[in-house]
Amino acid sequence: MQMILKNDSILKHKLDILITGGTVLTMTNGWETIEHAAVGIKDGTIRFVARTDEIPLHDVQAHDTIDALGSLVMPGLINTHTHLPMVCFRGLADDLPLMDWLNNYIFPAEARYVNRDMVYHGAMLAIAEMILSGTTTFCDGYFYESRVARAAVDAGMRALPCQGFIDFPTKDNPNPADNIAIAEKFLDKWESVSPLITPAFFCHAPYTCSPETLMTIKQIARERGVLYLTHLAETRDEVHTIRERYGRTPVRHLHDIGVLDEHTVAVHCTWVDDEEIAIMAETGTRVSHNPESNMKLAAGIAPVPKMIDAGITVGLGTDGCASNNDLDLFSEMDMAAKVHKVALLDPTVMDASTVLRMATIDGAKVLGIDDMVGSVETGKRADLIIIDMNKPHLTPLYNNCSHLVYAASGADVMTSIIDGQVVMRDRRILTFDVDDIMREVRRIGATIRNGYNGPSY
């Protein structure tokens, strides 16, 4: 908290946005909660966070004043792992054995229907859904990822679009021998386009990428200082495959080839043993936990409480919409808090505050952007959401964390600010025409449905 005096320089310039009257959940290390708060935003940056009685409000001028009385103001949620364009396959095939689902439904649908148009419009629809449910940053990996990055810029959404790598030809990379050129080109293209965009790399998995691919891309990531992600130890089958192929389990394999460090994010880690957890902790490897996807696909329950105890930084992800089937981090928080309690028969693990950290500041740490976002602090970029607490299901209110994790839903988020821009107000998205995007995705969906031969019920 800070006292702002009448002659502070912040008062000399008109603010872009002033939020008053709400309770701010800062998500800073000290867990500071500020009631009757004022948040000042200018040039995309949080300029002050203070109690309203500690600032001379009469002297503060702002182009836009948002009344947050009765609301919570908190950092926007951070989705550390998703495949946005897969919204186009949402509900196309569910409740199937994993390999049947992948080989007979998802892969054929992707082979047939993924193109630049589908990726862009799917990403736009997904961004609408995320903004409407309180997410302000996502980290994505898919084909034609530049179209996802373009969607983020067009929508005013913060993103880490990841160029993907896999050891077989894809539509957007017919020759994996071009990987290095593609990697460099993606960074060159996106590094300076917008303060919203932080490009990164995604090697699909150790069972689809050779050690050479994994190491080559990691080397470029190190040279260029960008984040490196991979799916890891998602299923028991994967563990068996990697063990057969390399004589070691997935985490040990990646450690042995030298790609684990503080700028590597291992996604899923459903099947990791205690020694592998120790390796990830020692190397500073980050983890993206996607409980809903892991549950729906019956992949398994990642030992996240053990990881956190070991000091690993864990964030939350929704995964793609074909395996969730939504992008709402509120339900992801609820699921994350509950599934580990019942798996360990211990109601004290994954308490609400831990889970809320995973969805905010720890998610920012996982993605290496915690200097920019993840908490409401002076100097950070202004990625904030405002949640209306005046709802029957959020009444009475004893504990903000508890309500956010166990009772709130994405639909309670009223206003969302990303990089200082109001992208949603009173649940209306301001940066693009959502109806138009829904029409486009319905058109794409109709094509997919017409070509679909799977079961229906």
Added chain:
Amino acid sequence: MQMILKNDSILKHKLDILITGGTVLTMTNGWETIEHAAVGIKDGTIRFVARTDEIPLHDVQAHDTIDALGSLVMPGLINTHTHLPMVCFRGLADDLPLMDWLNNYIFPAEARYVNRDMVYHGAMLAIAEMILSGTTTFCDGYFYESRVARAAVDAGMRALPCQGFIDFPTKDNPNPADNIAIAEKFLDKWESVSPLITPAFFCHAPYTCSPETLMTIKQIARERGVLYLTHLAETRDEVHTIRERYGRTPVRHLHDIGVLDEHTVAVHCTWVDDEEIAIMAETGTRVSHNPESNMKLAAGIAPVPKMIDAGITVGLGTDGCASNNDLDLFSEMDMAAKVHKVALLDPTVMDASTVLRMATIDGAKVLGIDDMVGSVETGKRADLIIIDMNKPHLTPLYNNCSHLVYAASGADVMTSIIDGQVVMRDRRILTFDVDDIMREVRRIGATIRNGYNGPSY
């Protein structure tokens, strides 16, 4: 589906409500889905469900016509187990060991703060939350249950309020020796008050009720033809306690004392073995499954797929708000579908249609009211909800069941009709003043908070 001719008697009398243009998910045995449908309602009863081109719409007159274009029309959801007034303790204490939570937080709070005022206003708030999330029927057990029944009548909500029994003095029953008189009095009072109310009995649990209590109340239930519920086999500790006390496990115990039949609902059944599942199947015992509460309290994962395979009818419940912490059956469906998949490492169990049945027609069967509600059929009482599918997170649409279970939330329900009365329209509750109820519960919450000495974070 039915063809309605110009001279059908239904056309001679003006309808109360006509719903047109939506897709009706009937939830009948044949899983009939009717697109471009019309639903006619008069005197609280569904008079027809048909395709709009099969009825002479120009000849149909209605006092109220609801345009459901782009929406799903389906049976209202049925919450088979809850303790509504516990909304007043929502978020008061979470993430604690079960016995610590119960003995040091919930029981003391109940001893101190439960009264007729708290029960009524808590129930009204809970009903608001349920209506806003698509529930049209609940089965409740708490102290001062007549106040819950009164709240349901005042709100226009369908309810099975249950008179509770437990072998120690409570505020509303200081002398358990009065059980028989209290049971009879409760039925006499509520049996004919309103078509919305179906009174029933709730014996707390076999570890808090003697065999004599359990048998006596069941006998009255049989004589009077009402439903009988009990918590059963919720925790491993309970199984140990019952085994020590009676030399048999909970289900066997209840079977041996003769209280299991088609009008008994066993709530939770987290720890039941294969033989106990067979006993429940043979006796026709119904089960109320409350996955979110079981997960949050780390009670365990009930073997529901096995129960369903054995032919047991299973419905969904939210349990009370102190262990969930909401009353949204949409999130309960999502959780129910996912937790069993991951527990069994089998993505095919608890498919979306099974879970949707649990929340509708099977819930009605569990409560013995499937002749009245649970599906959209001519002759049934009109308990319907209308869901706006024109949302980013419900786009595109390949499969209604999938979206309802895996992607929709309670906030997508726009309109709710109970017993032929529109209780919510465009998300505004029409039968009572929700703001007023929230104020009352905040007042109650402030009293509880002031007397609360537990941890906060």
